[in-house]
Amino acid sequence: MITHLKNGRIYCPVMGADGVVQDIYVRDGKIIAKPSSTEKIDQTFDLTGKIVMAGAIDMHSHIGGGKVNIARMMLPEFQESKKYSEPEAHICTPSCSHHATPNTGDTGFRYIEMGYTAAFEPAILPINARQAHLEMADTPMIDKGGYAMLGNDDYFLRLLSSNADQKAINDYVAWTLHATQAIGIKVVNPGGISAFKFNQRRLNLDENHSYYQVSPRAILKSLSRAVHDLGIAKPLHVHCNNLGAAGNFETTLNTMSASDGIPMHLTHIQFHSYGTEGDKKFSSAAAQISEALNKNKHITADVGQILFGQTVTASGDSMMQHLNTKYANPKKSVIMDIECDAGCGVVPFKYRDENYVNALQWAIGLEIFLSVEDPWRIFLTTDHPNGAPFTSYPHLIRLLMDKSFRNEAFAKLNLDAQAMSNLTSLNREYSLYEIAVMTRAGAAKLIGLNDRGSLGIGAAADITIYTDQPDREAMFSKPDYVFKDGELVVKDGKVVKVVWGKTHTAKPAFDIGVEQGLKQYFDKYHTIQLDNFKISNDEIAEDGRGGIINQSN
Amino acid sequence: MEITQDNVKNQHNTQTIVATCPACGLLCDDVLIENKQLTIKVLNTVCAKSNQFFEQALGDNSPKVNGQPVTLQQAISHAAQLLQASKKPLFAGLSTDVQGFRAIYNLASKTNGKLKHMNAQSMARNMAVLQSSGWQTTTLTEVKNRADVIVCIGTDIVSHNTRFFERFIWLTHQPSDALFTDASKREVIYIGENLNTKAGVSPDGRQPISINCSKADLPEVLAVLRALIAGKDIIAQSVAGIQMREFLAIANKLKQAKYAVLAWVAKDLDFEHAELSIQNITETVALLNSQSSRAAGLSLGGSDGDTSANNANTWLNGFSLNNDKFDHDAMVWINSFNAKKLPKKTDIPLIVLGNANIKFEQIPDVFIPVATPGLDCSGTLFRVDSAVVLPLKKVRGNNLPTLAEVARQIEVLL
Numbered sequence: 001m002i003t004h005l006k007n008g009r010i011y012c013p014v015m016g017a018d019g020v021v022q023d024i025y026v027r028d029g030k031i032i033a034k035p036s037s038t039e040k041i042d043q044t045f046d047l048t049g050k051i052v053m054a055g056a057i058d059m060h061s062h063i064g065g066g067k068v069n070i071a072r073m074m075l076p077e078f079q080e081s082k083k084y085s086e087p088e089a090h091i092c093t094p095s096c097s098h099h100a101t102p103n104t105g106d107t108g109f110r111y112i113e114m115g116y117t118a119a120f121e122p123a124i125l126p127i128n129a130r131q132a133h134l135e136m137a138d139t140p141m142i143d144k145g146g147y148a149m150l151g152n153d154d155y156f157l158r159l160l161s162s163n164a165d166q167k168a169i170n171d172y173v174a175w176t177l178h179a180t181q182a183i184g185i186k187v188v189n190p191g192g193i194s195a196f197k198f199n200q201r202r203l204n205l206d207e208n209h210s211y212y213q214v215s216p217r218a219i220l221k222s223l224s225r226a227v228h229d230l231g232i233a234k235p236l237h238v239h240c241n242n243l244g245a246a247g248n249f250e251t252t253l254n255t256m257s258a259s260d261g262i263p264m265h266l267t268h269i270q271f272h273s274y275g276t277e278g279d280k281k282f283s284s285a286a287a288q289i290s291e292a293l294n295k296n297k298h299i300t301a302d303v304g305q306i307l308f309g310q311t312v313t314a315s316g317d318s319m320m321q322h323l324n325t326k327y328a329n330p331k332k333s334v335i336m337d338i339e340c341d342a343g344c345g346v347v348p349f350k351y352r353d354e355n356y357v358n359a360l361q362w363a364i365g366l367e368i369f370l371s372v373e374d375p376w377r378i379f380l381t382t383d384h385p386n387g388a389p390f391t392s393y394p395h396l397i398r399l400l401m402d403k404s405f406r407n408e409a410f411a412k413l414n415l416d417a418q419a420m421s422n423l424t425s426l427n428r429e430y431s432l433y434e435i436a437v438m439t440r441a442g443a444a445k446l447i448g449l450n451d452r453g454s455l456g457i458g459a460a461a462d463i464t465i466y467t468d469q470p471d472r473e474a475m476f477s478k479p480d481y482v483f484k485d486g487e488l489v490v491k492d493g494k495v496v497k498v499v500w501g502k503t504h505t506a507k508p509a510f511d512i513g514v515e516q517g518l519k520q521y522f523d524k525y526h527t528i529q530l531d532n533f534k535i536s537n538d539e540i541a542e543d544g545r546g547g548i549i550n551q552s553n
Numbered sequence: 554m555e556i557t558q559d560n561v562k563n564q565h566n567t568q569t570i571v572a573t574c575p576a577c578g579l580l581c582d583d584v585l586i587e588n589k590q591l592t593i594k595v596l597n598t599v600c601a602k603s604n605q606f607f608e609q610a611l612g613d614n615s616p617k618v619n620g621q622p623v624t625l626q627q628a629i630s631h632a633a634q635l636l637q638a639s640k641k642p643l644f645a646g647l648s649t650d651v652q653g654f655r656a657i658y659n660l661a662s663k664t665n666g667k668l669k670h671m672n673a674q675s676m677a678r679n680m681a682v683l684q685s686s687g688w689q690t691t692t693l694t695e696v697k698n699r700a701d702v703i704v705c706i707g708t709d710i711v712s713h714n715t716r717f718f719e720r721f722i723w724l725t726h727q728p729s730d731a732l733f734t735d736a737s738k739r740e741v742i743y744i745g746e747n748l749n750t751k752a753g754v755s756p757d758g759r760q761p762i763s764i765n766c767s768k769a770d771l772p773e774v775l776a777v778l779r780a781l782i783a784g785k786d787i788i789a790q791s792v793a794g795i796q797m798r799e800f801l802a803i804a805n806k807l808k809q810a811k812y813a814v815l816a817w818v819a820k821d822l823d824f825e826h827a828e829l830s831i832q833n834i835t836e837t838v839a840l841l842n843s844q845s846s847r848a849a850g851l852s853l854g855g856s857d858g859d860t861s862a863n864n865a866n867t868w869l870n871g872f873s874l875n876n877d878k879f880d881h882d883a884m885v886w887i888n889s890f891n892a893k894k895l896p897k898k899t900d901i902p903l904i905v906l907g908n909a910n911i912k913f914e915q916i917p918d919v920f921i922p923v924a925t926p927g928l929d930c931s932g933t934l935f936r937v938d939s940a941v942v943l944p945l946k947k948v949r950g951n952n953l954p955t956l957a958e959v960a961r962q963i964e965v966l967l
Binding site for chain 1: 571580655
C-alpha cells in the first residue's frame with residue numbers, strides 16, 4: 001500500500017529542507033522515492049498549507065521503571081488532578097493535563113497526540129531493567145528505549161579502584177548494554193549514590209569516594225572512554241554531581257573537561273547552572289554554562305526546563321534527593337538504596353512562580369535555550385516529570401518561538417527573580433527548522449536512531465503533520481495527523497489506531513570472557529543468579545506486541 | 554518437554570534445573586531441582602515452602618462446570634456467559650505473575666470489574682504509610698553486603714521468608730560473602746511477642762537481643778524508640794514493662810550502626826491502625842538518616858504475587874491496589890500458586906482460575922485449572938523489595954493453559 005502526502009511544507013534538517021513544499025510517499029512503514037506512474041497510490045492526503053515534520057523524539061523522559069512507579073504509588077492524588085484547572089502562569093491547552101505520573105497507557109497516548117513517536121527512559125537501573133521494559137511494553141503508540149545507569153554500582157567501582165584496564169571496563173559496559181537491552185549508558189551523580197550508602201552526604205568532582213578512593217572525574221573519564229571505544233552513538237549521559245545546589249555551575253563547567261574531549265551529554269543542565277550571587281545566594285549561571293557549551297563542541301546537553309505547577313521529581317540521585325526531602329510538597333518522599341547497583345529518590349514538588357528560586361529556575365532554563373547557539377547540541381526536555389510533565393512541551397515550544405509571549409510570562413514572576421535574570425534581553429526566537437533539529441533530527445543523531453528523525457527516503461515513516469498557527473502552543477498540542485511506521489494513528493489530535501512501537505537498543509561486540517568475573521561476583525555478593533540478570537529478546541517481544549531494533553547493526 | 558536453559562543435565566530422562574522459587578517474596582533463584590519423569594524433587598534447599606511448591610503434584614487438569622468435567626472451550630464459554638450476565642464482577646485472589654495479572658486487568662477493564670488481592674489487607678498497611686509520609690528503604694543485596702544491625706519488628710521473618718538469615722545475614726553457604734561488613738558479627742535485635750529468635754543466633758552461637766512485648770504494646774514501644782532517636786526526653790522509667798535503659802541501649806546501637814536495617818512484615822502487624830506503627834518504624838529510619846548515620850527500612854514477607862500485582866496495577870492504571878470493599882454480583886477467584894488459598898463461601902456466581910490441586914469447600918460454577926508460573930509455565934515476578942524482577946521457568950511438562958491464555962479467550966467472547 002502506498003500513501004501519498006501531497007503538497008506539505010517539509011521541515012527536515014537531515015535533508016536540509018526548511019519549509020520546502022514537497023511530496024512524500026510511504027510504503028510498508030518506510031518513506032520511499034516517488035513511485036512510477038504505473039504503481040497504484042492507495043491513499044492521498046492533501047497537505048496544502050500544512051507543516052510536515054518527522055515524528056518527535058524525546059531523548060530524556062522518565063516513562064518506565066521503579067522510581068516512576070513509586071511516584072505513581074505514592075501519589076494517588078495526582079491521578080485525581082486530571083480534573084484540576086491550570087495552576088499559576090502556565091497557559092494550557094485542553095489536552096494538557098498537568099498530570100505528572102500518567103499510567104503507561106496515558107503516557108503513550110499523550111505523547112502520540114502531540115506528535116511524539118519515541119521516548120527514552122534515561123535512568124534504567126540495570127538490576128531493575130526488567131521492570132522498566134515491562135512498563136515500556138505496556139506503553140502504546142511510541143517507540144522506546146533507555147540508558148542503563150553505571151558508575152555507582154559496586155562492580156564498576158571495584159574495577160576502577162583496582163585500576164582495571166580500560167578493556168575490562170569496556171567489556172563490562174558492553175555486557176551491561178546487552179543484559180539490560182539499553183541503547184546508552186548514563187551516570188548519575190558519579191560515585192555519589194554509592195557514597196551516600198557509606199554516609200557521605202555530598203561529593204564534588206575531584207573529591208574521593210570514602211571507600212573506593214576514586215573521584216567522580218575518574219568515573220566520568222573511564223565511562224566516557226568506554227562508551228566511545230565501543231562505538232555506540234549515544235555519548236555518555238551525565239547527570240552531574242551537586243544536582244540543584246546553589247553554586248553547582250562550577251562543577252558543571254569542570255565536568256565538561258573530565259572526558260578529555262571525548263563526547264559527553266550533560267542532562268537537565270538547568271538544574272546544574274546555579275550561581276551564588278545576590279542577597280539570596282542563588283543566581284543564574286546560564287551565561288557561563290551557555291558560553292562553555294558554545295565553546296566545547298564535544299558536549300551536548302538537554303535543558304530540563306521547569307514549568308510552574310505540581311509535579312514530582314524522580315531521580316536516581318538518592319544523595320541529593322535526600323537533601324531535597326525537606327522541600328517535598330506534598331510532604332512525603334521515598335529514598336532507596338538499591339542492590340549495590342544504584343538508588344533512587346522520589347520527591348513531589350510544586351514549582352511556584354512567586355517563589356524566588358523557582359522563578360529563577362524557569363528563567364535559567366530559557367536563558368540556556370536562547371544562549372546556546374547550535375540547536376544540534378541542545379535538546380528540548382523538562383526531564384519529565386522532574387521539571388514539568390512532558391505534556392507541557394507545546395507550551396515550552398511557544399516560549400522559545402514567541403518572544404512577546406515569553407516576556408509576558410516573565411513579567412508575572414517573582415520580582416526579585418526578574419531582577420536577577422537577563423531573559424528579556426535575549427531576543428532570539430526559535431524557528432520551525434530549529435525546533436525540528438532539537439526535537440527530531442538532533443535527537444535521532446544523538447541517540448543513534450539511524451532510521452528515525454528524518455523524512456528522507458528509507459527513513460521509518462514516523463511523520464507528524466501540523467496546521468501552521470501563530471499560536472505555536474496550540475499548533476504543537478494537536479497535530480492534524482500522526483503516522484507511526486506508515487500507519488495513520490492520530491487524526492485531529494485523537495488516536496484512531498492503537499499500535500505498540502518497538503524498543504531501540506545498541507549491542508556492540510564485546511569479549512564474553514567478562515562473564516567469568518561477573519559470575520564469581522554474583523555468586524559471592526549478589527542475591528540473584530547472573531543468568532537471571534540478563535533480559536532476553538524474547539521477554540521484550542512477548543505477546544507479539546513489542547520487538548527489538550538493534551541500532552548498532 | 555521444552556526446557557531451554559544452559560544448566561540442564563539430561564541423563565536417563567532425569568533433568569536437573571536451577572529454578573526460581575515463587576513460594577515467598579524472596580524469590581530464591583538457586584533452587585536445584587530434579588525432574589524425573591514429571592516427579593520433581595528439590596535437591597538443595599532447607600525451605601519447606603519451596604519443597605512444597607516444587608513437589609506439588611500436577612493435579613487434575615480437566616476444567617469443570619458445576620463440578621462436572623467439560624472441555625476447556627465449554628468452561629471458557631460458560632465463564633464468559635457468567636461474566637456477561639454480571640454487572641460488577643470482583644476479580645479476587647489475584648495470585649499470579651505479571652503476565653497473568655495483565656490479562657486479568659484487561660478482562661476486569663472489559664467487564665467493569667474490580668480487583669482485590671488476597672493479601673490486600675496487609676498490603677494496604679504499607680500503602681497507607683507510603684501515601685502518607687513515604688519511606689527510606691533498602692533491598693536485599695544491600696542488606697547482605699552492608700547491614701551491621703538488623704531489627705526484626707513484630708516478626709521472626711523466617712515464618713514468611715525461611716531463608717532470610719541464611720541468604721542475607723549469616724551467609725553460611727560458600728562462596729557467599731559480604732562486601733562491606735563482617736557477616737558473622739552482625740547484631741540482630743527482635744522486638745515483639747514471644748518471637749522465635751533461633752534464626753537470629755549467629756553461626757558462632759551469639760544470641761540476639763530480644764525485647765519481649767505484647768502485640769498490643771508494640772505501637773507504644775515503637776513510639777518510644779522513635780522519640781528517643783528524635784532526642785526527646787522520656788520521663789517514664791519503663792514502658793510496656795521494658796526498662797528505659799533497654800530502650801536506650803537499642804537506640805544507641807541504631808545510632809552507632811553503619812547501616813541499620815529495620816525490618817517488618819505487614820502481615821504480622823495485624824492489629825488496628827498498624828499502619829501507624831509501620832510509620833513509626835519508617836520515621837525512625839528517616840530520623841537516623843537525617844542525623845549522622847545510615848539506616849534503612851525493609852518490608853518483608855510477600856507472596857502469591859502480591860508485589861507483582863501491585864506494581865503492574867500501578868503502572869497500568871496509575872493507582873496501587875487497595876483494600877476497599879466492593880459490591881459485586883459475581884466473583885472470579887484467581888489462585889495460581891498455592892492450592893490451599895480458597896475463595897470465601899459465596900451465593901453469587903463463582904469462577905475459579907487456579908491451581909489444579911485445589912480442594913474446594915464450595916464447588917464453583919466454573920473451575921479452570923491453569924498453569925502455575927515457575928512450575929508449569931514461564932513467567933515474571935517481583936521480589937518483595939520491589940527492585941528486583943525475575944523470570945520464572947517452566948520446569949515440567951504439562952498441558953495446562955496459562956492464566957493469560959484463559960483470560961484472553963474469555964475476553965474474546967465478551
